Amino acid sequence: MHYEGTIIRPPSEAFSIILQVTVGCSYNKCTFCGAYKNARFRVKSAEEIEEDLHFAAQHCTRQKRIFLADGDVLILSQEKLTDILTRIRARLPKVRRVSLYANARAIRSKTLGQLAELKKLGLDRVYMGFESGSNEVLNRVAKGETAESMIESANMVNESGLFLSVTTLLGLGGRELSEIHARESAETLNRMAPKQVAALTLMPLPDTELGRQYASGLFQLPDQREILSELRILVSSLTLDHTMFHANHASNYLPIEGILQKDKQKILDAVDSALAGTVNLVPEHMRAL
Ligand code: SF4
Numbered sequence: 001m002h003y004e005g006t007i008i009r010p011p012s013e014a015f016s017i018i019l020q021v022t023v024g025c026s027y028n029k030c031t032f033c034g035a036y037k038n039a040r041f042r043v044k045s046a047e048e049i050e051e052d053l054h055f056a057a058q059h060c061t062r063q064k065r066i067f068l069a070d071g072d073v074l075i076l077s078q079e080k081l082t083d084i085l086t087r088i089r090a091r092l093p094k095v096r097r098v099s100l101y102a103n104a105r106a107i108r109s110k111t112l113g114q115l116a117e118l119k120k121l122g123l124d125r126v127y128m129g130f131e132s133g134s135n136e137v138l139n140r141v142a143k144g145e146t147a148e149s150m151i152e153s154a155n156m157v158n159e160s161g162l163f164l165s166v167t168t169l170l171g172l173g174g175r176e177l178s179e180i181h182a183r184e185s186a187e188t189l190n191r192m193a194p195k196q197v198a199a200l201t202l203m204p205l206p207d208t209e210l211g212r213q214y215a216s217g218l219f220q221l222p223d224q225r226e227i228l229s230e231l232r233i234l235v236s237s238l239t240l241d242h243t244m245f246h247a248n249h250a251s252n253y254l255p256i257e258g259i260l261q262k263d264k265q266k267i268l269d270a271v272d273s274a275l276a277g278t279v280n281l282v283p284e285h286m287r288a289l
Pocket of ligand 1: 025026028030033035071103129
């Protein structure tokens with residue numbers, strides 16, 4: 001397979017074939033994100049993609065899932081996306097799940113009919129970088145979205161029948177907006193009705209704008225207890241039902257997962273035990289992005 005730059009995939013795609021169809025992120029302005037800072041966004045050619053599909057057809061015969069990288073694949077034209085999905089069906093007939101990252105803007109660049117067409121052609125899951133449901137936080141990190149615009153995008157994904165998974169970033173509001181970030185993220189998520197929510201924990205990267213704000217003292221990172229309190233506010237305020245909740249990414253201090261609302265109390269009890277100091281947290285040096 002031909003990979004360029006850093007390849008990032010959601011934890012639930014750990015066993016998927018990774019097919020890189022774009023390089024970088026078409027937006028690339030979020031102040032906390034260092035994933036594609038040095039990559040100039042480009043779309044890979046049909047020939048490059050075809051070569052990788054040919055390789056996967058020969059060497060990845062046991063894998064039933066495929067993830068399309070990089071950061072914002074849904075921004076591709078409908079024509080390009082339908083071509084890629086058609087090729088996947090033809091070359092990898094055993095693949096049962098096709099997933100990709102999409103930012104809210106890319107989702108709104110499609111019509112409902114186009115999203116439904118992609119689903120028909122085999123696209124199954126959309127991972128959306130939500131980060132925060134607080135407009136103040138979104139504005140500070142230059143996400144280029146509002147809570148309302150992300151709700152609109154989520155509604156489109158849900159209406160088209162695609163599976164919506166969203167990622168929120170604990171700590172992104174800093175100490176100052178910690179509680180607002182948690183509470184308003186829950187309120188917005190309740191209106192977005194995703195099938196899956198993943199909570200990661202912010203780790204400021206030195207080569208990002210937020211990393212520089214952190215180093216200069218402009219941005220104050222919540223400590224472990226404050227992150228756990230955010231997690232508690234978030235989970236206790238979520239009214240979503242039958243939604244998978246994961247906070248077991250390598251960046252998290254307390255690995256937890258469950259299904260809301262069924263496991264809500266169990267999750268809250270685990271957070272309370274951690275706050276009481278009766279559970280070991282992931283040590284700082286073991287955390288990673
Ligand atoms: S967080 Fe997502 S949208 Fe923002 S720059 Fe990174 S990849 Fe692009």
